Amino acid sequence: MHDLNRPATGPAVVRLASVRKVYGRPSSAVAALDDVSVEFGRGTFTAVMGPSGSGKSTLLQCAAGLDRATSGSVHLDGQALGDLNERQLTVLRRERIGFVFQAFNLLPALTVTQNVLLPLQLAGRRPDRDRAARILRRVGLGERGRHRPAELSGGQQQRVAIARALVTAPAVVFADEPTGALDSRSARDVLELLHESVHDAGQTIVMVTHDPVAASYADRVVFLADGRLAGELHGPTPEAVAERMTSLGGWADDAATPLTPGLRR
Numbered sequence: 152m153h154d155l156n157r158p159a160t161g162p163a164v165v166r167l168a169s170v171r172k173v174y175g176r177p178s179s180a181v182a183a184l185d186d187v188s189v190e191f192g193r194g195t196f197t198a199v200m201g202p203s204g205s206g207k208s209t210l211l212q213c214a215a216g217l218d219r220a221t222s223g224s225v226h227l228d229g230q231a232l233g234d235l236n237e238r239q240l241t242v243l244r245r246e247r248i249g250f251v252f253q254a255f256n257l258l259p260a261l262t263v264t265q266n267v268l269l270p271l272q273l274a275g276r277r278p279d280r281d282r283a284a285r286i287l288r289r290v291g292l293g294e295r296g297r298h299r300p301a302e303l304s305g306g307q308q309q310r311v312a313i314a315r316a317l318v319t320a321p322a323v324v325f326a327d328e329p330t331g332a333l334d335s336r337s338a339r340d341v342l343e344l345l346h347e348s349v350h351d352a353g354q355t356i357v358m359v360t361h362d363p364v365a366a367s368y369a370d371r372v373v374f375l376a377d378g379r380l381a382g383e384l385h386g387p388t389p390e391a392v393a394e395r396m397t398s399l400g401g402w403a404d405d406a407a408t409p410l411t412p413g414l415r416r
């Protein structure tokens with residue numbers, strides 16, 4: 152599955168330098184991220200893993216401009232996020248970032264096509280129905296454009312969410328546990344789709360996951376522990392990822408099963 156001739160890092164699309172994120176008052180401060188420096192290269196697929204509470208979501212939030220780093224810098228597609236006000240950050244998120252969430256977050260009253268077109272409309276761009284149809288074909292849902300999300304399976308809804316994330320041709324897609332709510336078969340379809348969008352279409356993807364099998368679809372896995380970087384793996388196998396997570400104490404207080412039964416590469 153992995154093309155070993157491909158470099159695992161292209162020029163950086165997202166760059167965090169010495170990022171620290173502290174929550175709470177000084178008396179009860181928690182450093183969710185502590186001096187994290189990491190880059191995500193163009194056209195690469197990176198998984199972010201770590202024990203519960205290690206800072207994965209915080210990393211994603213800071214990288215996507217949903218939250219501000221306490222110190223350090225974040226660059227996305229050449230733009231320093233610290234230089235932007237809230238309105239400018241909103242525009243950057245709409246135009247340069249795609250999001251995929253565990254719970255799909257589709258609008259139930261809209262058709263599949265309308266959901267996919269929504270980011271273009273929010274960005275004030277022409278709702279290009281041909282483009283939506285092309286992307287829906289790419290995710291294997293060319294015949295479902297007129298359906299409502301509730302008429303689709305979970306895996307199909309997540310593929311609509313991926314089509315919606317890709318429609319603006321964003322610089323990067325951030326995916327937070329995109330297979331967390333799916334059965335193993337649907338999870339595999341979604342992971343193959345994410346992998347294809349990187350390796351066939353040059354998309355950049357950063358995905359938080361608890362699942363070593365899901366992480367093994369990425370080119371590279373970045374590990375966090377206690378808000379700090381705790382190493383990385385290139386060309387990861389599920390076994391190597393699971394072993395690294397075990398050494399980080401990753402399963403100690405975690406309800407997630409180390410290897411999703413039935414989800415195999």
Ligand SMILES: Nc1ncnc2c1ncn2[C@@H]1O[C@H](COP(=O)(O)OP(=O)(O)OP(=O)(O)O)[C@@H](O)[C@H]1O
Pocket residue numbers: 174175181182183201202203204205206207208209210
């Ligand atoms: N809004 C917040 N206010 C206070 N503390 C927070 C906030 N968000 C996160 N934290 C704390 O920061 C640390 C990192 O949290 P984060 O959600 O980033 O971890 P995570 O690795 O994504 O965890 P999980 O795998 O359980 O989702 C935790 O100690 C958490 O309690």
